[in-house]
Amino acid sequence: MLNQSRQSHDLDQRSSACPEGSQSGAAGGTELPPQVLLAAPPSSPAPPLPPGGGGRGGGGQKRRRESQRAMKTFLGFFAALPAAALAAVIAALLVKAWPAILYNGTGFFTQRQWQPGGQYSQPVVTNGISHPLGASYGALPLIVGTVESSALALVMAVPIAIGTALVVVHKLPPRLSTATGLLLEILAGVPSVVIGLWGTIALGPFIARRIAPLIAHNVPDIAALHFLRGPVGYGQGLLTSAVVLAVMILPIIAATTRDLLRQVPTDATDGAAALGMTDAEILSAVTLPWVRAGMIGASVLGLGRALGETMAVAMVSGAVLGAMPSSIYQAMTTIAATIVSQLDSAFTDATGFAVRTLAEASLVLVLITLSVNVAARLLVRRVASTALPVGRGI
Amino acid sequence: MPNRPPASAIGRKRGNQHFRLASFTLLAGAAVSLAACNSSTPSTSTTKAPAASSSAAASLSSLEAAPTATIPVSETGSSLLYPLFQKWAPSYTQLHSNITITPASTGSGTGISQASKGAVDIGASDAYLSPAQVQATPGLMNIPLAISAQMINYNLPGFSGTLKLNGKLLAAIYEGKITNWNDPKIAALNPGAKLPNQKIVALHRSDGSGDTFLFTQYLSKQDPNGWGKTVQYGTTVAFPAISNSLAENGNGGMVQGCSATPGCIAYIGVSYQSQTQADHLGQATLENGSGNYVALSPASIAAEASSFASSTPASGAISLIDGTNAAQGYPIINYEYAIVLAQQPSATKAQAIRAALAWAMDPKGGSASSFLNAVNFQPLPPSALAVSEKLLSKIQ
Numbered sequence: 001m002l003n004q005s006r007q008s009h010d011l012d013q014r015s016s017a018c019p020e021g022s023q024s025g026a027a028g029g030t031e032l033p034p035q036v037l038l039a040a041p042p043s044s045p046a047p048p049l050p051p052g053g054g055g056r057g058g059g060g061q062k063r064r065r066e067s068q069r070a071m072k073t074f075l076g077f078f079a080a081l082p083a084a085a086l087a088a089v090i091a092a093l094l095v096k097a098w099p100a101i102l103y104n105g106t107g108f109f110t111q112r113q114w115q116p117g118g119q120y121s122q123p124v125v126t127n128g129i130s131h132p133l134g135a136s137y138g139a140l141p142l143i144v145g146t147v148e149s150s151a152l153a154l155v156m157a158v159p160i161a162i163g164t165a166l167v168v169v170h171k172l173p174p175r176l177s178t179a180t181g182l183l184l185e186i187l188a189g190v191p192s193v194v195i196g197l198w199g200t201i202a203l204g205p206f207i208a209r210r211i212a213p214l215i216a217h218n219v220p221d222i223a224a225l226h227f228l229r230g231p232v233g234y235g236q237g238l239l240t241s242a243v244v245l246a247v248m249i250l251p252i253i254a255a256t257t258r259d260l261l262r263q264v265p266t267d268a269t270d271g272a273a274a275l276g277m278t279d280a281e282i283l284s285a286v287t288l289p290w291v292r293a294g295m296i297g298a299s300v301l302g303l304g305r306a307l308g309e310t311m312a313v314a315m316v317s318g319a320v321l322g323a324m325p326s327s328i329y330q331a332m333t334t335i336a337a338t339i340v341s342q343l344d345s346a347f348t349d350a351t352g353f354a355v356r357t358l359a360e361a362s363l364v365l366v367l368i369t370l371s372v373n374v375a376a377r378l379l380v381r382r383v384a385s386t387a388l389p390v391g392r393g394i
Numbered sequence: 395m396p397n398r399p400p401a402s403a404i405g406r407k408r409g410n411q412h413f414r415l416a417s418f419t420l421l422a423g424a425a426v427s428l429a430a431c432n433s434s435t436p437s438t439s440t441t442k443a444p445a446a447s448s449s450a451a452a453s454l455s456s457l458e459a460a461p462t463a464t465i466p467v468s469e470t471g472s473s474l475l476y477p478l479f480q481k482w483a484p485s486y487t488q489l490h491s492n493i494t495i496t497p498a499s500t501g502s503g504t505g506i507s508q509a510s511k512g513a514v515d516i517g518a519s520d521a522y523l524s525p526a527q528v529q530a531t532p533g534l535m536n537i538p539l540a541i542s543a544q545m546i547n548y549n550l551p552g553f554s555g556t557l558k559l560n561g562k563l564l565a566a567i568y569e570g571k572i573t574n575w576n577d578p579k580i581a582a583l584n585p586g587a588k589l590p591n592q593k594i595v596a597l598h599r600s601d602g603s604g605d606t607f608l609f610t611q612y613l614s615k616q617d618p619n620g621w622g623k624t625v626q627y628g629t630t631v632a633f634p635a636i637s638n639s640l641a642e643n644g645n646g647g648m649v650q651g652c653s654a655t656p657g658c659i660a661y662i663g664v665s666y667q668s669q670t671q672a673d674h675l676g677q678a679t680l681e682n683g684s685g686n687y688v689a690l691s692p693a694s695i696a697a698e699a700s701s702f703a704s705s706t707p708a709s710g711a712i713s714l715i716d717g718t719n720a721a722q723g724y725p726i727i728n729y730e731y732a733i734v735l736a737q738q739p740s741a742t743k744a745q746a747i748r749a750a751l752a753w754a755m756d757p758k759g760g761s762a763s764s765f766l767n768a769v770n771f772q773p774l775p776p777s778a779l780a781v782s783e784k785l786l787s788k789i790q
Contacts, residue, residue: 118628119628120627123526132526318640319600320633320635320639321633331641341600342630344500344501344602346602347503347510348503348510348527348602350526350527
C-alpha cells in the first residue's frame with residue numbers, strides 16, 4: 001500500500017511538473033477519444049492571454065498565473081490516475097507473485113506441466129518459500145495457447161473485416177450501409193459469455209461434425225500443413241477458440257476500418273479513377289495504403305482483446321492444462337482461461353502458492369499484451385506518420 | 395475448540411458408546427448392509443422423543459432446534475452434492491419459513507475456499523480438508539452429511555455390455571498408455587466382450603473438484619507405484635497431457651461432454667446417475683480393495699461405508715476409497731462434507747446452520763430415503779452420525 005501511494009505521488013509530481021504532460025492529461029481525464037486529440041493540429045496555440053493583460057496591475061497577473069498553475073496540478077492529477085492505477089495493479093501482482101517467480105524460475109516459461117503438488121501432504125519450504133510437496137508449474141502451454149489462438153483469430157478476422165468495411169463504405173446504398181454498421185456495433189456489444197455459450201453448444205459441435213473433417217481430409221499431406229490434419233477433435237479446442245475470438249474482434253476491426261475508409265479523400269480516388277484505374281487498382285494503390293497504419297492499429301486493438309479474452313475461451317478451448325495442441329482441432333487452454341478456471345481451487349492451497357503462481361501467470365499476460373501494443377505503435381510509426389485511430393465498441 | 399459441550403452432551407457421549415458397540419457387533423458379524431443397520435436402531439424413536447435408547451437421535455433433535463429470526467443460509471461447492479441441496483433447500487424452508495437456503499454448484503474447490511474465507515455459510519465438498527488447510531484456517535471443519543459414490547461412465551456406441559475396469563487400467567488410460575477401447579489389456583479383463591475399435595477420450599474436470607479427488611485417490615491406491623507416485627491425488631491434479639483428453643466443468647459438464655463424445659470415459663458423481671442413464675452411458679464395474687469386481691448399488695455402497703464407519707476419526711476426515719474390509723463393497727465412495735467455520739458471526743447464524751445441517755443428516759429428516767434415493771446417496775452409518783453431531787455442536 002505504502003509503495004503504491006508513493007508511486008502515484010511520484011507520477012503525480014512528474015506530470016504536473018511537465019506542461020506537455022498536463023496537456024495530454026486532459027485527454028486521459030475527460031476521456032476524449034485519442035483520435036480526436038491526435039487529429040488536432042500538432043502546434044496548438046498557446047493559451048490565449050487577453051491582449052494588454054500585462055499592462056494592468058501585477059496582482060491580476062499573479063492571480064491568473066496561480067489559477068493556471070492550479071489548473072495544471074488539477075489536470076496533472078487526473079492524467080496520473082490511469083498510470084497510477086496500472087502501476088498499482090502491477091505492483092500488487094508483483095508483490096504477490098514474487099515468491100512464485102523465484103521458485104518457478106525460468107522453468108515457468110519452458111516446462112509443460114502444471115502440477116499444483118500434493119495438497120494432502122505436509123507443505124514444504126524451499127528457500128523460505130512455502131509450497132505443497134511436488135509443486136511444479138510450467139506455463140509454456142498457456143503462453144503458446146494464448147498467442148496461437150489470438151494470432152489465428154486475427155488471421156481470420158482481418159480479411160473479413162476489411163471486406164466488410166469496403167462493402168459497407170463503397171458498395172452498399174446508404175441506408176443498408178447504416179444498418180450493417182449498426183449490426184456490427186451490436187455484435188461488438190454482445191457479452192463474451194454469450195458468445196462462449198454459443199461456441200459451446202452450437203459452433204463447437206458444428207465445427208467438429210462439418211468444418212473440421214472438411215479441412216482435415218482435404219489439406220495436402222505436407223509437413224508444413226500437418227497442423228490442419230489429423231483427428232478432428234470434439235469441437236472444443238484451438239480452432240473453435242480462434243473462431244469465437246474472431247467473431248469477437250471482427251466488429252472492432254471492421255468498424256474502425258470503415259471509419260478509416262470514410263476518411264480517404266475523394267480527390268485521390270477520383271484522380272485515380274480519372275487516370276483509368278480499375279476498382280481493384282484504386283483499392284491497392286490508393287485506398288489501402290492510405291488506411292494501412294490505422295488498420296494495424298485496429299488489428300492490434302483486436303489482438304489485445306483476443307489475448308485477454310477469458311470467459312468465452314474458457315468455455316470452448318477444452319481448458320486442458322498442459323496441452324500443447326499439435327493440430328488446430330485439439331484441446332488447449334490460455335493464460336486467462338486458466339486463471340479463471342483455477343482460481344478457486346488455488347485458494348484451497350493452504351500455502352497460498354497456487355494463487356501466487358496465478359499472479360505470476362497474470363503478469364505474463366500483462367507483459368504479452370503490453371509488448372504487443374508497443375510493437376504495434378512502433379510499427380504504426382514506421383508505416384505512416386498519421387495518427388493511430390482508435391475505434392469504438394470495446 | 396475452546397467451546398465446551400453443553401451438559402447434556404454427557405448423556406450423548408454414553409449413547410455414542412452404545413452406538414459404537416452396536417455397530418461394532420454388527421460389523422463383526424459380517425458386512426451388513428446399511429438398511430439392516432438402520433433397522434437395528436429402535437424404530438419407535440422419533441426425532442422429537444428424547445428416548446434414552448436413541449440419544450443420537452435425541453441430540454440431533456436438540457441440534458435441529460431452529461432460530462426464529464429470518465436467516466438466509468448460503469451454500470456453494472460440490473456439484474455432486476448440489477442436486478441433494480437443491481432438494482433439501484425448499485423442503486427445509488417449508489419446515490422453517492424463516493430460513494432460506496440458497497445452493498450453488500461450483501465445485502468442491504470453490505466450496506472449500508469460499509467457506510474458509512467466510513464468503514458462504516456452508517461449503518459443500520466431496521473431499522475432506524487437508525491438514526494444511528485446517529492449519530491455515532483454524533476452526534474450519536468438514537462435517538460428514540451423507541455417503542456418496544462415483545461412477546465410471548463410458549460412451550461406446552454399439553457396445554451395450556458392462557465393462558470391468560480397475561485402477562491400474564484407468565491410470566493407463568488417463569496416462570495415454572491405453573488409447574483404444576479394443577486394447578488387449580481391456581479385452582483381457584473383459585473376456586467375451588465385443589470391444590469396438592474406438593479411440594478413448596479421457597474426460598477430466600477443469601474446476602477444482604471433489605470428484606477429481608475421489609477418482610485420483612482410487613487410481614493412487616490401486617496403482618501406488620505409478621499414478622500414486624507421479625500424479626498423486628487432489629481436487630486439482632496435473633492430468634498427464636495426452637492428445638485425446640477433454641476437460642469439463644462440473645458433473646453436469648462431464649455428462650454432457652461424455653454424451654457428445656463417442657469413445658469417452660468419465661468419472662461422474664452418483665447423483666447424476668439418472669442423467670447418465672437417460673443418455674445411455676455405460677457404467678463400469680470396478681475392482682475393489684479385496685480384488686472383487688463390484689457394481690455400484692445401494693447395497694455395495696452401504697457395505698463399503700459400514701466397513702469404514704467405526705474408524706471415522708473425530709475430525710471426520712477419512713478416505714473411504716478402496717477399502718479392504720468389505721468383500722462386496724464398491725471401491726469409490728466418500729463422505730459428502732459440509733465445510734463450515736466453527737466460529738460464526740452471530741449466534742443466530744450458528745444456530746441456523748446447526749439446525750439445517752442436523753436436519754439434513756437426520757434419517758427422519760433430510761437423510762430420509764425420499765431425499766437420498768433421488769441422488770443414490772446413503773445415509774450416514776450411526777457411528778459416523780455421532781461424529782458429525784459432535785462437529786455440529788462446535789458451530790457457535
